[in-house]
Amino acid sequence: MIPIDLIQKTAESLMDKAAIEIPEDYLDGLQKAAETEDGDLSSFVLKAMLDNYEAAKEDRRAMCGDTGVPRWFVKLGNDATVEGGMCALETALRRATAIATNGVPLRPNRVHPLWRTDHNNNVGIGAPEIEYGFEPEGDWIDLITVHKGGLFGTDYRMLFPSDGVQGIKRFYLDSLMAFGKRGLACQPAIIGIGLGGSKDICMTLGKRASVLRIVGSRNSDPRIAEMEDEFKELGNSIGMGAMGFVGKNMVIDCNIEVGYCHTGGMPMSVHAFCLSSRRAVARIYPDGRVEHRTDPDWFTPYQRRETVEWEPMQEAAE
Amino acid sequence: MKPREIRLSTTPTPEAIAELRLGDIVYLDGLMYTAREGVYMRALEEQANIPMELPSQSAANFHCSPAARINPDGSFDMGAVTATASFRFAKWLPEWMEKTGAKLIIGKGGMTSKDYKSYFVPNGAVYLSTVGYGTGALLGRGVENVEAVHWNEELGLAQAMWVIRCRKMGPFIVASDLNGDCLFERENAKIAKNIARVYEGTKPAVLKRYGESDDRSDEVI
Numbered sequence: 384m385i386p387i388d389l390i391q392k393t394a395e396s397l398m399d400k401a402a403i404e405i406p407e408d409y410l411d412g413l414q415k416a417a418e419t420e421d422g423d424l425s426s427f428v429l430k431a432m433l434d435n436y437e438a439a440k441e442d443r444r445a446m447c448g449d450t451g452v453p454r455w456f457v458k459l460g461n462d463a464t465v466e467g468g469m470c471a472l473e474t475a476l477r478r479a480t481a482i483a484t485n486g487v488p489l490r491p492n493r494v495h496p497l498w499r500t501d502h503n504n505n506v507g508i509g510a511p512e513i514e515y516g517f518e519p520e521g522d523w524i525d526l527i528t529v530h531k532g533g534l535f536g537t538d539y540r541m542l543f544p545s546d547g548v549q550g551i552k553r554f555y556l557d558s559l560m561a562f563g564k565r566g567l568a569c570q571p572a573i574i575g576i577g578l579g580g581s582k583d584i585c586m587t588l589g590k591r592a593s594v595l596r597i598v599g600s601r602n603s604d605p606r607i608a609e610m611e612d613e614f615k616e617l618g619n620s621i622g623m624g625a626m627g628f629v630g631k632n633m634v635i636d637c638n639i640e641v642g643y644c645h646t647g648g649m650p651m652s653v654h655a656f657c658l659s660s661r662r663a664v665a666r667i668y669p670d671g672r673v674e675h676r677t678d679p680d681w682f683t684p685y686q687r688r689e690t691v692e693w694e695p696m697q698e699a700a701e
Numbered sequence: 702m703k704p705r706e707i708r709l710s711t712t713p714t715p716e717a718i719a720e721l722r723l724g725d726i727v728y729l730d731g732l733m734y735t736a737r738e739g740v741y742m743r744a745l746e747e748q749a750n751i752p753m754e755l756p757s758q759s760a761a762n763f764h765c766s767p768a769a770r771i772n773p774d775g776s777f778d779m780g781a782v783t784a785t786a787s788f789r790f791a792k793w794l795p796e797w798m799e800k801t802g803a804k805l806i807i808g809k810g811g812m813t814s815k816d817y818k819s820y821f822v823p824n825g826a827v828y829l830s831t832v833g834y835g836t837g838a839l840l841g842r843g844v845e846n847v848e849a850v851h852w853n854e855e856l857g858l859a860q861a862m863w864v865i866r867c868r869k870m871g872p873f874i875v876a877s878d879l880n881g882d883c884l885f886e887r888e889n890a891k892i893a894k895n896i897a898r899v900y901e902g903t904k905p906a907v908l909k910r911y912g913e914s915d916d917r918s919d920e921v922i
Binding site: 402423424427428431432434435436438439442444445446447448449450485487488489490491492494499500501503534535540541542543545546549550552553554556560564565566567569617620621622623625626627628629657658659 | 702703704724726739765766767768769770778780781782783784785786809810811830832833834835836837838839840841842857858859860872874885888889891892894895896899900902903904905906907908910
């Protein structure tokens with residue numbers, strides 16, 4: 384059984400890490416971008432961002448003043464059990480969110496949509512979001528926190544099979560143009576595209592593609608992986624860089640995730656995970672071990688399974 | 702070409718503002734206050750008394766909510782500070798500038814050249830954009846002291862009016878000038894030349910949306 388105190392303690396440290404430390408994969412991607420950038424202003428911006436990550440780490444202060452909207456992804460091995468049960472887990476994550484908001488400090492961004500009530504702790508109705516996934520083996524629990532910016536860079540559209548790949552490209556470009564100008568999307572970003580699913584799941588797929596996959600990862604379907612490469616290049620060929628200034632770097636990487644959808648439709652969502660791509664991950668074992676990492680490793684073969692039954696041995700043999 | 706770097710007071714002289722060119726990098730010294738929709742609504746719509754002497758104490762309005770806390774002893778801890786997108790505040794800014802004499806509007810993404818020409822230039826004001834966005838930690842280092850937080854009870858930490866003493870706070874980019882020219886529009890125009898090439902081969906979506914047609918008597922199919 385995984386001790387509940389350990390879950391809360393780990394969650395608090397993840398909140399802190401996510402807000403302060405830029406993940407290595409994104410940092411590498413941005414450093415490469417800074418090397419290739421030749422626009423005067425966008426070069427200046429990328430250099431300032433690299434300095435900013437250093438300053439954040441050195442001072443242990445949040446890298447961005449808008450610390451996003453903290454949320455949780457929880458993945459459990461099939462044999463994992465949590466002391467006090469799943470409601471205790473949710474309470475621990477809510478506590479960690481509130482404590483870290485005051486502790487780091489983070490900006491208390493979460494308010495009631497109508498009454499604008501602010502509890503000053505990033506906790507409220509439906510906040511932080513907590514989503515779950517499962518894996519067929521293991522007695523561990525993965526805690527992933529993501530503090531994504533909330534306002535710009537995301538859009539949804541119901542496309543149809545007749546729109547085809549050219550229609551997908553167009554909506555992708557439209558999203559980059561709309562939110563890239565003046566740098567509203569805080570690019571260069573990790574762009575996540577969700578294709579298929581029902582409307583809500585389409586949004587979820589795109590969001591997870593942007594926040595739960597690292598720079599340099601590729602979809603396990605080789606044809607989708609090719610599209611990811613092509614879309615990354617397409618986004619970077621607009622001629623728009625950081626802050627919407629002339630430049631070559633808009634997309635640090637493009638990740639696409641798919642889900643089966645209605646036969647008549649092809650829903651699509653686009654999400655931008657910004658210059659402060661805040662995510663932190665830890666795996667907790669029942670014996671008290673805690674392993675920190677930056678790759679959420681969410682999209683396992685099990686998460687992308689297509690069949691009724693799950694038969695990993697057979698999959699591996701193929 | 703490396704951009705020019707300039708130190709500027711938060712109560713700048715008209716000459717200092719006239720000196721600024723689009724794309725200059727600015728570092729600020731002096732008092733700055735945060736004000737966004739919460740403060741604007743309270744001061745302008747509810748006519749509450751602004752708890753500062755403006756513009757003599759500060760002519761620099763930052764569109765920002767800091768990542769900060771108020772300690773039990775009443776002191777403040779401010780970590781990172783970054784701006785929020787300013788275009789949403791166009792509704793209140795003309796009246797705010799007239800009332801407070803703000804000369805530096807600091808935020809994310811700037812305003813339109815129409816905004817600059819119609820009420821920035823007549824008020825002798827310019828727009829400074831934060832960089833990135835999200836050099837929050839660098840800007841945080843420029844906070845010498847948090848002098849006060851006003852209207853925290855009424856508006857909450859994120860919307861409250863924070864008064865910050867800055868010391869070489871930056872970088873900021875000059876995004877408008879006294880001609881009313883807009884840095885972002887200048888960049889958009891350069892990028893626009895390439896749009897047709899990038900879009901080549903794509904086609905409009907089968908199902909349109911309102912907004913693509915503003916005539917509500919139209920259909921979207």
